Amino acid sequence: MQTQELARGFVDPVFAAQGVFRAAMWALSRPGRPQELATDLIPPAPLSPEAAALALALCDYETPVFLDAALAAERAVGDFLRFHTGAPIVAEPGQARFAFISNPLNMLEFSEFSQGIPEFPDASVTLILQVASFVDHGFTLEGPGIKGRLGFGAAPLPEHFAARMAANRTLFPRGIDLLLAGAGQVAGLPRSVAVKEG
Amino acid sequence: MTSQHTGEMPAISYNFAYLDEQTKRMIRRAILKAIAIPGYQVPFAAREMPMPYGWGTGGVQVTAAVLGPDDVLKVIDQGADDTTNAVAIRGFFEKTAGVATTTATTEATLIQTRHRIPETKLSENQILVYQVPIPEPLRFLEPRETETRQLHALEEYGLMHVKLYEDIARHGHIATTYAYPVEVAGRYVMDPSPIPKFDNPKMDDCPALQLFGAGREKRIYAIPPYTTVRSLDFEDHPFKVQRFAKPCALCAATGVYLDEVILDDRGGRMFVCSDTDYCNARQAEGHRGEMAAPVSSSGGAVLPHPTPLPHGEREQGDAPSLTLTARGAPEGAGEGPFGAEIAS
Numbered sequence: 001m002q003t004q005e006l007a008r009g010f011v012d013p014v015f016a017a018q019g020v021f022r023a024a025m026w027a028l029s030r031p032g033r034p035q036e037l038a039t040d041l042i043p044p045a046p047l048s049p050e051a052a053a054l055a056l057a058l059c060d061y062e063t064p065v066f067l068d069a070a071l072a073a074e075r076a077v078g079d080f081l082r083f084h085t086g087a088p089i090v091a092e093p094g095q096a097r098f099a100f101i102s103n104p105l106n107m108l109e110f111s112e113f114s115q116g117i118p119e120f121p122d123a124s125v126t127l128i129l130q131v132a133s134f135v136d137h138g139f140t141l142e143g144p145g146i147k148g149r150l151g152f153g154a155a156p157l158p159e160h161f162a163a164r165m166a167a168n169r170t171l172f173p174r175g176i177d178l179l180l181a182g183a184g185q186v187a188g189l190p191r192s193v194a195v196k197e198g
Numbered sequence: 199m200t201s202q203h204t205g206e207m208p209a210i211s212y213n214f215a216y217l218d219e220q221t222k223r224m225i226r227r228a229i230l231k232a233i234a235i236p237g238y239q240v241p242f243a244a245r246e247m248p249m250p251y252g253w254g255t256g257g258v259q260v261t262a263a264v265l266g267p268d269d270v271l272k273v274i275d276q277g278a279d280d281t282t283n284a285v286a287i288r289g290f291f292e293k294t295a296g297v298a299t300t301t302a303t304t305e306a307t308l309i310q311t312r313h314r315i316p317e318t319k320l321s322e323n324q325i326l327v328y329q330v331p332i333p334e335p336l337r338f339l340e341p342r343e344t345e346t347r348q349l350h351a352l353e354e355y356g357l358m359h360v361k362l363y364e365d366i367a368r369h370g371h372i373a374t375t376y377a378y379p380v381e382v383a384g385r386y387v388m389d390p391s392p393i394p395k396f397d398n399p400k401m402d403d404c405p406a407l408q409l410f411g412a413g414r415e416k417r418i419y420a421i422p423p424y425t426t427v428r429s430l431d432f433e434d435h436p437f438k439v440q441r442f443a444k445p446c447a448l449c450a451a452t453g454v455y456l457d458e459v460i461l462d463d464r465g466g467r468m469f470v471c472s473d474t475d476y477c478n479a480r481q482a483e484g485h486r487g488e489m490a491a492p493v494s495s496s497g498g499a500v501l502p503h504p505t506p507l508p509h510g511e512r513e514q515g516d517a518p519s520l521t522l523t524a525r526g527a528p529e530g531a532g533e534g535p536f537g538a539e540i541a542s
Contacts, residue, residue, distance in 0.1 A: 059223075124231075
């Protein structure tokens, strides 16, 4: 039997989790404005440090987690998340409260995930997409949390991103919420935001 | 009986901000969903807190989940920093989190409030946490939770408009003066907690993040920054806030919410800012109302703000000038908020 070393979690779980949560909270409060998310985690690839920090801060035994194909293929990723969060890892995306997507380019349709029900729209998934970079153009955002309009872009993003987000917006108050994590930052695109090309 | 040491007891220590980490994660997840669905009440597993329901257990749990070591906390109760509830909660977080506290609105990064929004305009980096007794705006119209949930899901708010209309039919105007229902981001009708309707306009397009916690009712909801918050009204009966006939008796501020303070048993009363920090800051700047102590020759001496006590009780040993000037106060000095509003 082969043993392997498990990557460590937060050195200071209380304050690290609080800091990561605050970044995610401001990210969703200010859609499209990336917030600083500093972390010294070294999770197993292809899980990014920022996505791992969000997982450790927000997931536990109450939150089934879904991993995309690239993450699920790497056993160490599942072991890391299971050990540090205690979250059950599910194969069925519709059962997940958090879904980690390492390769947004060919991710599942949003409709594969839980979008809540009219009486409980909060019973929906939060997607955590690993991105490489953020820019301030490509899409125009409007909605709660944004004064006027805001230019936003990130790479990589799923195909037909604006159309997906528009479809998600029409479901409101049902829908999925996105946290984009990467490059020491996290940006939020809650279901309340209207995303247009250009 | 004197307390004799019977053995070495370890000092009582708490996790940072009292709550355990799993509870904080659960509350944090609820907060994130609440922000994503502005005005929607997210159910959460509220814990028992070391204070009774009705003392802000919901607000305290939200604050505990959000609070970090670098935060500067301000707690107000009806606008005042020095009333029982505010002092107790501030002390709670000083003890369990060791965070810095302040009474100055501009210095605070996190403000927990019971039933007021500060007069000083809030900024982008501030979080306002409301203590909420009854989060469901439709509760007194429809007692069943299953039904109110359906009504929210269907965006069916006719009941609320009927209630406001019945106010008009009975009183000639919308008589709801606090916990005045608002529509958030064009979708959910929300209870803004029992703030005076005077404060409703401050929620609209507010740069700060507004979080609401109801402990007994186990609900969290939120208004993200720069979100449209509209007070419900009718075309022919537009929403209006209370107006006051006179400025604050201590700092001469106008356009602020005033509390009535009973001064004696012969009808003497004064109207002072409900926001103590705002009032004190104005007095420090040299503003003087009609009942304020004159500026002393040494300069800069500021009277402590006379916090209104329940039932108009006054503490003994308050500035004697207050009592003296009260006797000379003109009959009907300062219209009551509601009387003035009808007249306006």
